[in-house]
Amino acid sequence: MKKSIFFAITLFTIGVEPAFAYIDPGSGSAIMSVIIGFFVAIGVLMKTFWYRIKGFLGLSKNKKTDSINNGDLQDKGGDSK
DSSP: OHHHHHHHHHHHHOOOOOOOOOOOHHHHHHHHHHHHHHHHHHHHHHHHHHHHHHHHHSOOOSOOHHHHHTTTOOOOOOOOO
């Protein structure tokens, strides 16, 4: 097993040739922009679906705290003058 791994690594290192490639400084900043954009997109996605995520994980409360659902804004039947 060790001999076959050593043989494979040796075979790959012998066949490697220089690429003569150049990466300019702008490429580094573009890569950083992609990485930062990825994390920002994940944050926006989590913020957008936060209540669904909480419901899926079972972290949401069953009790409704919305004032409209509690009846705070119901008509009392009186005249307002």
